[in-house]
Every structure is written in structure tokens, then in C-alpha cells.
Amino acid sequence: MKTRRDISQEIENTLSSIDGVQRAEPGDFFFTRLQARMQRSGAADAWERFIAIVTRPSIAIAGVLLILAVNGIMFIQLKPSTERTEQAMLQQDLEDEYQLGITTTFYDFDKPE
């Protein structure tokens, strides 16, 4: 059975077991392998950079906000105006009077979905 002192000695010996250890070196032709990898990664780089830029939180959030803003503007602009409703009513009156077969009525603009 090991005494407390033996165990402390073992621990100290183990802790100093890598003191003055020789430096490990990579295998031969490390630079050749490095160059080959750099050439391989060069081709994929452009696409990866594009993905990296697009997926940045600031760019992604700005993109979503832009889409929402464009949607909002389009929604406001395409909302039927009173002018358009009046125009449709005139068309309908003309259609009623001359039986021209115009199918768009001002109800199409005013009726709820």
C-alpha cells in the first residue's frame, strides 16, 4: 500500500514528466501539403465569402427589414384610392348606360375580402 508521501512523490514525478520534452515536428513535406490545401481552398473561397457575408446577422436583418419595407410601400401604394373608386364608378355608369360589358365595378375595390 502506498503512503501519502509516495503518492505525492508519484504526482510530482508525473507532473514533471513532460519537462524538457523534445519539440514534435510535423511530417515531411508539410509545406507541399499546405500549398495543396491553399490551392484547393482558393476555388471554394469566393462562394464561402459570399455565404459568410450574407449570413452575417447585420446583413441578414437589414435584408429582412428591406423586404418588409418594400412590402409596406407596395401595400400602401396599391391600396385602392378614392380617385380609382370614382373612376371605376364612372366606368360602371358608362357600362350601364351603353351596355359595354365592363366587368369591373367599384364594388371590386370597396367590397371587403
Place this chain on the structure above:
Amino acid sequence: MTDIIAQLKQGSEAAFSQLVAQWQGMVYNTALGILQNTADAEDVAQEVFMQVHESIGTFKGEAQISTWLYRITVTKCLDHLRKKNRKKRWGKMYSLFGQQNELIIDPPDFHHPGVALANKERADLLFKAIARLPDSQKAAFVLHKLEGLSSKEIAGVMDASISAVEGLLHRAKQNLRLQLEDYYHSEE
């Protein structure tokens, strides 16, 4: 050395080759100490030099080139370990649902090629304990023991104060002592 940096900034391949030849051992040895896997260490060492090649323009020369290289190496190694641990966690999760995934298995034992034969068994045991240390303690201990860096040099690499590094080294040794104590007690 400033000549090499100046030539590198001008895109000289010969200067890059010279830089790799000069520092590859230091970068690889540090990576090997932290990752404890030869393939991963080679992979990270290549990534370090690729980053150096890409970002040499941003190197202002305020720090020594060795400090800059150590910093990139430690950062890349810790990122690599985090990615590996994340993959392991997902692997376990997927295995619960029966999905097929590549097996991520750590090699059973790591042997540092520079350790003398007489110390091999003890060194293997120590490396196993180092692998269980928290990341920052592991990096500081490896730089101190394997690369022989002083607390001041480690502070430069890890962008921390000297007292913080001394604290890290002290806690690392304490944790290692506890692990080794458990091991030697269980051996009885």
C-alpha cells in the same frame, strides 16, 4: 525577421516558405499539445499558416511574430476543440433517434513523440489529465510546459495580465494534482 514580414506583405512566396520552415515546429507542437491528435494538429497548423498568408497585411509588428503565431494557434486549437465537442454532443443526440452519423471517436491514448521512453507512461497519464482541463488552463499549461514560455510570454499570447496567467497555471496544476491523486488512490 522584419525583412521576411516586409517580403510577405509584398506577396513573396519564398518568404512564406521560409516563415513556414522556421515556425512549423512551434505551431505544430503547440497544436499537438492542446489537441492531442496528430491529424488534428497538422490540420490546425495548416490553418494557422493559411491565416498568416491571408492576414499578414494586418500584422503591425507591435508583437513578436512568435507571439502572433502562438495566439493564432491557441485560438484555432480551442475553436477546433469546441467544434469537436459540439459534433460529439450532436452525435449523441442523433444516436438517440437512430440516425446514421460519422463516428467521432477519440484515439484511446495519446503519445507525444518527444517524450523520453523512461517517462512515456507518466507522460501519457499526464496528457490524459491535461485533456480534462478547462480550455484556458489547458492552453496556458501547454504553452508553459511544452513550449517553455514564461508567464509574461503566455500573457502576451493570451492577451491577459501576468497575474491572470499565474492564476491559470496555479489552478491547472491544482486540477491536475487532484486528478492524479484520484488515479493513484484508485490504483491501490
